[in-house]
Amino acid sequence: MTRDPAPQGGWRTYRQQYLREDLLAALVVSVLLIPQSIAYAMLAGLPPQVGLYASLLPLMAYAALGSSPHLGLGPVAVLALVIAQTLAQAPPGVSPSEAALVLAAEVGIILALAAALRLDALAALLSVPVLHGFETGATLSIAASQLPVLLGSPAKGFELPALLESAAASGFAFQPLAAAYGLAALLLLLAARRWLRGMWARLAPLAVLLGAMALAAASDALSRGVPLVGTLPPLHLGLSLPRLDAQLWLAMLPGALMVALVGYVSSLVVAESLGRRANVRIDARAELRGLAGANMAAALSGGMPVAASFSRSVLMADAGSRTRMTGVFIAFAMGGAMLALAGPLALLPKAVLGATILVAVLSGLKLGPYRDAWRYAKPEGLLMVAVSLMVLCWSVTAALGLGVLGSIALLLQRTARPHVALLGRVPGTEHYRNVDRYEVERLPGVLALRIDESLLFTNARSLTDVVQTYLAPHPETRRVVLQMTPVNAIDFSGLEALRELHDTLARREIRLDLSEVKGPVLDRLRAGHWERWFRGRLFLSHHQGMEAQD
């Protein structure tokens, strides 16, 4: 069921047999990547060929530095939204394309630094609810932004309020012929999804694009007022440094941090889940290097920030890509597409691109996780919804900030209020369980407690009070035994709290014993010379602790 892994060590090991599979996968992906890279460039407010450039050298850079054979690299819808909002911050007099190059360069540098400083762990800051809430919010906001494009309306904007405002300002005007193009394309694409399978389904978006160009050319759509992509500057795929302008670089920085974080985490997640299926080992740090290289390449070759698209990655894996060579082959295909499309693209109605985007993003829409998260843990479900709404109605930066701070707050609050169990013995066994959940027997004069959390600054101050509340109904208690299996760590505040508890009990002539203290925890306690004040005993098993005589 698992195939032998793709070559990890350089290309010397590249085998004949991989070539066929990689070439086929490259063909399949390119067919989808061509329309998407054009569309997502437009989505980010950039000229379409920028998307094509971004799908050329960056893929080769990743192939050289990355570790996943399945990563559908290139322009990504969610990032296009972040990019669009970031480019809006560019100082006057700077063209979007120039700003996009700086943005890509910063993303590349940030990721390279993260790789050098081994900061890949920071990816953990994006919890599942936050990442999914963010991506879904972005998807919906993108879909909304494409409705006016689809209808040839002048209305613009990603956040709903701005969008409605601008639609109202234009008196909800739309261009009938453009709308016809858009809706026709939409229906064709949906029909293809519904009735076509395999390669034919995948060809649909490209076919619709080519068909629309032909029709627009034949019917002279331009003179009839259909908004077209318009003539592009001539191809000039040369390397050049992005504009060095401090003010510009500063303005792009916040967006760059977000693109880097979201792009890296979402790419890593898809690389790892696909890698596990194909039994390919993914190296988080190699992924950082790969994405860093890809974005720097984009910055030098007239592209835009890139990451892995979920849908294209899954497609690439399904199509049987075995090695990162696939990316190189895709790059060549894109080069060909560029030469072929340079002229005709000018005639493509924007409404058709809008339809392509709409179908592409909505096909990836998953609402199930909202229900699952809400069922599993209300606060996390709420956070997920809040993040989505913020993307949809306010700004991606605010949404991401809320998400990260929110997850941290939930973590703090969880450790601050630990669950505490009064323990009793399961009759006839050496096992001790919560008296509220099991039929167990307690030992008079001994209070056995299990505090289900590490002893940390968030809960340290309440430790003594918690134990005292359990002592109150048992005044005859002469001994307290804490079962320490749930205590994975004791920080300095926790150590002070343990000492405070020990001394408070001592003043009441109650002895404090500990059972099943973890090795690493005990090492710390010893390093802290706790034997200077701790008068209790340690037991390897809680049962021994209960059986022991005072």
Place this chain on the structure above:
Amino acid sequence: MTRDPAPQGGWRTYRQQYLREDLLAALVVSVLLIPQSIAYAMLAGLPPQVGLYASLLPLMAYAALGSSPHLGLGPVAVLALVIAQTLAQAPPGVSPSEAALVLAAEVGIILALAAALRLDALAALLSVPVLHGFETGATLSIAASQLPVLLGSPAKGFELPALLESAAASGFAFQPLAAAYGLAALLLLLAARRWLRGMWARLAPLAVLLGAMALAAASDALSRGVPLVGTLPPLHLGLSLPRLDAQLWLAMLPGALMVALVGYVSSLVVAESLGRRANVRIDARAELRGLAGANMAAALSGGMPVAASFSRSVLMADAGSRTRMTGVFIAFAMGGAMLALAGPLALLPKAVLGATILVAVLSGLKLGPYRDAWRYAKPEGLLMVAVSLMVLCWSVTAALGLGVLGSIALLLQRTARPHVALLGRVPGTEHYRNVDRYEVERLPGVLALRIDESLLFTNARSLTDVVQTYLAPHPETRRVVLQMTPVNAIDFSGLEALRELHDTLARREIRLDLSEVKGPVLDRLRAGHWERWFRGRLFLSHHQGMEAQD
């Protein structure tokens, strides 16, 4: 050994016998509070009588609302430092005294809100290393700031750089006679600490103050250029609202948040530790109300923000205070002192006040915790030092910010890299322990792991990889049993990770079983309908899990 608790429910229960003890304690504390409140007012850059006002009505307000019979309320050195730095932010044209009233009002309102919204848990944000690092840094910075005062030098400043700069600017000039007053007072106070005991020792600061006033009056120190406190505005202990000026209130807000947090936490800590010794129950929320009332009272009666002084609280407990009536008695004593000192205070040489402050704060200096924290956990020790240095060299706001963010970062990092133990059976028992630490026997084909952390977004993404690294050397494994005792919680990201692990193992035809899952954790998993995908088994004890047949 424990005395019967002080009356909790109103004053009807106030007993004759308490009266004597409370009166005595009040006398002892007042003798120390008079010089300290004058000195700390000056420390905060306020006229001395402000300190006396702050020790009058606020104490009564706390007596009515608080819950501790030991809280040495009034001006506090550490807060005086924060207050001084905050008052410096006041807009031009506002006198320090006016700003101090606004600050006190804001502190009162913040604490009242915290009490109403049950935010007392936020106190947990100040970990022991941060609180101690902050207080020690403040103590040192205060001591440094008093050296020039002691020598009659014009140099001013709390942060070392500013202080040195201003000393250099004045050419390290000092006033010989003032220095004589200061050093003489210093020697007397140190001698008193060294050789006097009990009441006599406590009388020393007040005696030195009175003596210095007399001497200054007799020797006409003013005309000889000794900096004196100077004539105060006439006493007017009337209630009046603080100045309502949006700009001023806004400028004071950051400082108010810090005073509220640090004041509340440090007061709570001392109230609880003294309360436990005297077997008095402290109610965290009542403490919030008490401090809120005290600060509002200060704002209305010409005072400054107040909290509990550690030294005075310990003194109050040692002196045998039984009920909060002590605070009321102290207030009356302060009223008397005010009337008596109003005139003479003008003649008090500042150098002598400087000496009082120096001795008072340095006597509370504890450096041991730095060593303890460093020994116990290097990162926390470093954080403690960093916070102190920041207070000493930069600003209290930055220091507190660093402290809070630092403790949170350490917590995240701790949960992100959990300790993992490969388990084996302790021969002849049903106990399973880390193979690296104990002589245990493993069962072929079954991999028993214990991941010592809750499954949270910080570590979720690495779960599968961790398990796979342990699987690598044991290709014969057909079953993985996770012992779940250390898993106190599984958040939504952790749930996804568990599922990912389950599916990855399933693809390799390895079964995933769980043992000793905690009740609350299991409840969540069920709420999340995990039975839809989980094919493994649950075992009440890890031993059963190991014995079970596939």
